[in-house]
Amino acid sequence: MNDPTRRRFLFSTGVTSVVLSACGFLGATARYLSPNVLYEPPHRFPIGSPEEFPPGTATFLPEHRLFLFNNPAGFYAISSVCTHLGCNVRHIVGEGFACPCHGSRFDENGQVVHGPAPEPLAWFGLSLSPRRELVVNTRQPVQPEYRFRV
Amino acid sequence: MxxxxxxxxxxxxxxxxxxxxxxxxxxxVFLKEYLAEWRTTQAQFDQLQRRVKDPHALSLAAPLGEIQQIWLPDLNRVDRCPTCHLGIDDPAFVSAPEPYTTHPGAWLRTHAPDRFGCTSCHGGQGEATDFRNAAHQPIPYWSDPMRSPQLIEANCGACHRERRPRQAVWLEKGREVIANAGCIACHDIPGFSLEELRAPRLESVGYKVRPEWLRTWLADPKAYLAQARMPNFRLEPPEIDSLSAFLLAQRETAPLDSAGIDWSKADRDRGRTVFGEARCVTCHRLEGRGGTMGPELTTVGSKVGRAWLFSFIKDPTHDQPGTLMLRYRFTDDQIRDLVAYLTEDLIDPGAPQASSEVRYVEPALIERGREAFVRHGCYGCHRFSGMVDLGKIGPSLLGIGDRAIEAADFRNAAVVPSRPNWLFLKLRAPDTLADQSRMPTFNFSEPDAAAAVVALLSIRRADLPVSRVTDQPRPVRYEPQGTFGALVARYRCLSCHQTRGWGGELSTVPLDRIGSQLQHAYLVSYLQLPSAVRVSLEERMPWFRMTREEARTLADYLAGVFVDDSLERPVPLDADAARRGARLYQTLGCRGCHSLGGTGGYVGPDLSDSGRRLKPGWIEAWLSDPGRWKPGTLQPNYGLKPEEARSLTAYLMTLSTDRSGSTP
Structure with missing residues (x-):
């Protein structure tokens, strides 16, 4: 007598569960594609105390592939990776950056002056660790007017 | 239907x-991911940091909600500890509870976490993100749990391979124990070399020791001498028989001839005087007092024969070429008296008496003794001609800090089967472990064994990149040649003194600039008849009875070569400055440690004769910065102004015990 109701209830329970789990599993699979951590260099790393970078200097940090500038307005970090094929660019005081591989030129702010580099050099955000060390975050792109004051 | x-x-x-x-x-699956332990821990930290920090600092802090890791490909480590230990590098969390608290001490300043990680020092499973699997406490299937405070220095030692690492007292002590115990004789141990072994050669031991002594020694060396370096090999009586037969048959080099000595004229009291004058106790213990460089002599009369001892004192290198013992310039009569004193007064009344019966020794017994000698690896310590290429008897200890340990390795089921426990038992009581090893019993004290465990655990299999390892250069053997070299070899100066990092450690003052520190005339007279400068010290330079020519040769060479040009500078010494110096001597309280004319302290050297002993350039340099010349010295750095140091120097240069009035 109650069979149709019971059947409907069982059927809808089954369908809801299956659909929910299927969506969940799909979601979990999608989530699986972006792992919590990777075996790769960290995107936030300390580079030393601000005093190690005297005012008015540009310091090349080869292990992190970036230049750290300290000018009167504050600190800023520019990637040394050429946006063309990834060579380390060279800094020329007063002129900007030059890539030794294919001759790309960038101005002091890392903007392309002439190719083949398609894009300007990346700028990274800075912060200060509790132990007063400058910390670079390569996942925090910033605009060329960015300056970090200690 | x-x-x-x-x-x-x-x-x-x-x-x-x-x-x-x-x-x-x-x-x-969903709950496991989103209720993970580390997420809860981070959520609690977030509440904590909102209380502790101001909003501006908060905006700069590391973002929460993701796993923090330190990736060190060259160390093959991935440490996710900062996922939970979030305040570890932030002084604001000093009083926060675990796991948020700041790392104690200044360790992170010298070992930045982003360069060294956490597990390099602490052990544990760095990839885990929950408390249990991180192996904060021992867990099954992870053989490298977090080090307890007692053992953590083992991890310092993986990179710091100096014999004396700074600030790691247990590691340092453990390495010293390993070096002193002579483990290197049987095992290849990275960082240790055979040079440190100093066991007597045995090719002529048949002339040296008394047969009854040899048997008790072989049975248990510590029964004869508490500080004996030789371990107990747990020999069975038949092995003792064969080994002593073999050893007593070793008669390669006969002792120097003492046939012409009239022993009836020997005077033991005069011998005792010679013993005292020669300062034998600097190296040899006698009834609980004296140095430990040489063997204790309290019962030496029950150990060695008279003829051998006579020969040994006359020329120690005759059958022991590498001995630390020096060659005194004694007369035959003095040696005779000394030997009589040593062999007749210094005996053990309880020692077994010599049996007068002559027994025939089977060649087969000697052969069995030779086999036992090889089987127990005796040749490892006692270099033996004809037994050079036998190799080390024990396994190499490279990677002993990674040795896999199982419960089956222990005979006593009550012991927790861990690597430190296995090593500790191996050192303290090798016969209680499951493997039937030939490792002898060293009778290490518990602290010594614990320290040695720390040092052994630091010997890992993994090869670290050179840039990660600190070590100090091994000293280069210093062997001066010529007349000077012959005297240094004869009087064994380098048994106690150091130069260029090479030599003994009994004297705490390296000889490298001694020619700039001491006056030539003083050196000549001191070498001939050493007088105590530090009267409180038991160890004093022996009275070699060297000739004036020999003393001159040594002093000339020291004054010409063992100098520091920066100390060879004129210091103006005038009477006014000396008076100011005398007042300074009083106000600084120098007399608290130094004595003058018999009054004053005994911590520092006696200064009564400094005007004839020391060179002014040295005094001035020393007073200006003692720590520069001798790190860790007790002499305080008073921060003297240059003219104050000069005045004190001028004053000290007026001091002399020579009453004839000839001031330098």
Whole structure:
């Protein structure tokens, strides 16, 4: 007598569960594609105390592939990776950056002056660790007017 | 009609149950991911840091909600400890509870976490993100749990391979224990070399020791001498028989001839005087007092024969070429008296008496003794001609800090089967472990064994990149040649003194600039008859009875070569400055440690004769910065102004015990 109701209830329970789990599993699979951590260099790393970078200097940090500038307005970090094929660019005081591989030129702010580099050099955000060390975050792109004051 | 209906209900039921099961499984996956331990821990930290920090600092802090890791490819480590230990590098969390608290001490300043990680020092499973699997405490299937405070220095030692690492007292002590115990004789141990072994050669031991002594020694060396370096090999009586027969048959080099000595004229009291004058106790213990460089002599009369001892004192290198013992310039009569004193007064009344019966020794017994000698690896310590290429008897200890340990390695089931426990037992009581090893019993004290465990655990298999390892250069053997070299070899100066990092450690002052520190005339007279400068010290330079020519040769060479040009500078010494110096001497309280004319302290050297002893350039340099010349010295750095140091120097240069009035 109650069979149709019971059947409907069982059927809808089954369908809801299956659909929910299927969506969940799909979601979990999608989530699986972006792992919590990777075996790769960290995107936030300390580079030393601000005093190690005297005012008015540009310091090349080869292990992190970036230049750290300290000018009167504050600190800023520019990637040394050429946006063309990834060579380390060279800094020329007063002129900007030059890539030794294919001759790309960038101005002091890392903007392309002439190719083949398609894009300007990346700028990274800075912060200060509790132990007063400058910390670079390569996942925090910033605009060329960015300056970090200690 | 009912049957298909029933079947349909059953089908719907199964469908629903299956669906719910799927949902349950998925929920479990979901919950496991989003209720992970580290997320809760980070959430609690977030509340904590909102209380502790101001909003501006908060905006700069590391973002929460993700796993923090330190990736060190060259050390093959991935440490996710900072996922939970979030305040570890932030002084604001000093009083926060675990796991948020700041790392104690200044360790992170010298070992930045982003360069060294956490598990390099602490051990544990760096990739885990929950408390249990991180192996904060020992867990099954992870052989490298977090080090307890007692053992953590083992991890310092993996990189710091100096013999004396700074600030790691247990590691340093352990390495010293390993070097002193002579482990290197049987095992290859990275960082240790055979040079440190100093066991007597045995090719002529048949002339040296008394047979009855040899048997008690072989049975248990510590029974004769508490500080004996030789371990107990747990020999059975038949082995003792054969080994002593073999050893007593070793008569390669006969002792120097003492046939012309009239022993009836020997005077033991005069011998005792010679013993005292020569300062033998600097190296040899006698009834609980004296140095430990040489063997204790309290019962030496029960150990060695008279003829051998006579020969040994006359020329120690005759049958022991590498000995630390120096060659005194004694007369035959003095040696005779000394030997009589040593062999007749210094005996053990309880020692077994020599049996006068002559027994025939079977060649087969000697051969069995030779086999036992090889089987127990005796040749490892006692270099033996003809037994050079036998190799080390024990396994190499490279990677001993990674040795896999199982419960089956222990005979006593009550012991927790861990690597430190296994090493500790191996050192303290090798016969209680499951493997039937030939490792002898060293009778290490508990602290010594614990320290040695720390040092052994630091010997890992993994090869670290050179840039990660600190070591100090091994000193280069210093062997001066010529007349000077012959005297240095004869009087064994380098048994106690150091130069260029090479030599003994009894004297705390390296000889490298001694020619700039001491005046030539003083050196000549001191070498001939050493007088105590530090009267409180038991160790004093022996009275070699060297000739004036020899003393001159040594002093000339020291004054010409063992100098520091920066100390060879004129210091103006005038009477006014000396008076100011005398007042300074009083106000600084120098007399608290130094004595003058018999009054004053005994911590520092006696200064009564400094005007004839020391060179002014040295005094001035020393007073200006003692720590520069002798790190860790007790002499305080008073921060003297240059003219104050000069005045004190001028004053000290007026001091002399020579009453004839000839001031330098």
């Amino acid at each position: 009912r049957t298909p209906q029933r079947a349909s209900v059953r089908f719907h039921l199964a469908f629903a149950v299956l669906g719910v099961t799927f949902l349950a499984i998925f929920s479990w």
